[in-house]
Amino acid sequence: TQLLEQSPQFLSIQEGENLTVYCNSSSVFSSLQWYRQEPGEGPVLLVTVVTGGEVKKLKRLTFQFGDARKDSSLHITAAQPGDTGLYLCAGAGVTGGGNKLTFGTGTQLKVEL
Amino acid sequence: EPEVTQTPSHQVTQMGQEVILRCVPISNHLYFYWYRQILGQKVEFLVSFYNNEISEKSEIFDDQFSVERPDGSNFTLKIRSTKLEDSAMYFCASRTLGPLHFGNGTRLTVT
Numbered sequence: 001t002q003l004l005e006q007s008p009q010f011l012s013i014q015e016g017e018n019l020t021v022y023c024n025s026s027s028v029f030s031s032l033q034w035y036r037q038e039p040g041e042g043p044v045l046l047v048t049v050v051t052g053g054e055v056k057k058l059k060r061l062t063f064q065f066g067d068a069r070k071d072s073s074l075h076i077t078a079a080q081p082g083d084t085g086l087y088l089c090a091g092a093g094v095t096g097g098g099n100k101l102t103f104g105t106g107t108q109l110k111v112e113l
Numbered sequence: 114e115p116e117v118t119q120t121p122s123h124q125v126t127q128m129g130q131e132v133i134l135r136c137v138p139i140s141n142h143l144y145f146y147w148y149r150q151i152l153g154q155k156v157e158f159l160v161s162f163y164n165n166e167i168s169e170k171s172e173i174f175d176d177q178f179s180v181e182r183p184d185g186s187n188f189t190l191k192i193r194s195t196k197l198e199d200s201a202m203y204f205c206a207s208r209t210l211g212p213l214h215f216g217n218g219t220r221l222t223v224t
Contacts, residue, residue: 033212042117042204042215043156088156100146100169101213103156 002027004091004104012110013079021074021087021107029091032065032072033101037086046074079111115139117216119205125222126195134190134219136205145188146206146213147180149173156204162188195223 004025013019023032031050035043047056049065049072056063060083062075072089086108090101118137126132138145147159160170162180179191188207192199200223206213 035215040217040220042206042217044215045212048212090156100158100161100171102158103148105155 002029002091002093002102004089004102006087006089006104006107008107009105010108010110012112015080015111015113016078017111019076019079019109021076021109022071023073023089023104024071025091026070027091027093028069029093029102030069031092032069033090033092034063034072034074035088035090037088037106043088043090076109079109081111081113083111084109117205117207117214119203119216119219121219122217123220123222125224128197128223129194132192132195132221134192134203134205134221136188136190136207136216137186138188138205138207139214140186142207142209142214144168144208145180145182146208147190148204148206148215149201150204150218151201159190159203192221195221197223199223 004023007022031048033048034046036046037043047063049063052067052069054065060077064073086106088106089104092101120135145162148156149159150156158171160174160180161168177193181189202218202220204218205216
């Protein structure tokens with residue numbers, strides 16, 4: 001069974017601060033995706049990383065896939081209240097054509113004024 | 114932008130009753146999924162469906178669960194005899210070769 005552990009589980013910060021969320025596993029993934037989920041809604045895709053060591057930037061968000069494709073991080077620069085939400089990482093397995101995603105435990109972020 | 118739609122948004126049912134959760138995936142997508150999220154817990158894979166058959170299912174997806182694509186647009190999840198522990202958000206998702214697109218979910222409450 002593939003497991004993805006996210007840390008921290010909860011994070012409450014002030015506007016303007018930087019933060020990093022980690023997603024770790026002992027399993028190798030063919031790709032890893034980051035989602036953001038608002039209350040009462042489904043997860044919305046932020047980014048997909050595929051290559052070990054890959055770094056992708058989406059405005060103030062920087063995503064990195066570990067060299068061994070077992071872990072990933074999400075860094076937010078100068079957080080804003082609009083960044084508040086549940087951040088989920090999800091890995092696609094190396095077998096079965098990546099047929100399903102294994103979701104991480106989630107990081108609940110709250111950015112206060 | 115096309116989206117995955119799910120109905121109803123909230124379903125309340127009594128223990129032992131059958132429920133059908135409905136999804137309309139994005140029209141040109143070929144792979145379909147159901148996930149669930151128990152309150153306060155992580156999103157869990159239930160089943161994937163491709164070419165009119167189940168391609169993979171989890172341990173959660175036991176004989177009480179079934180999926181169907183009755184026509185070219187709908188994708189349904191049936192729970193034959195609901196239990197209290199089936200209470201959760203159920204998300205439908207679809208994709209072609211790219212990432213999953215999720216619907217907004219159906220909140221199932223079993224009383």
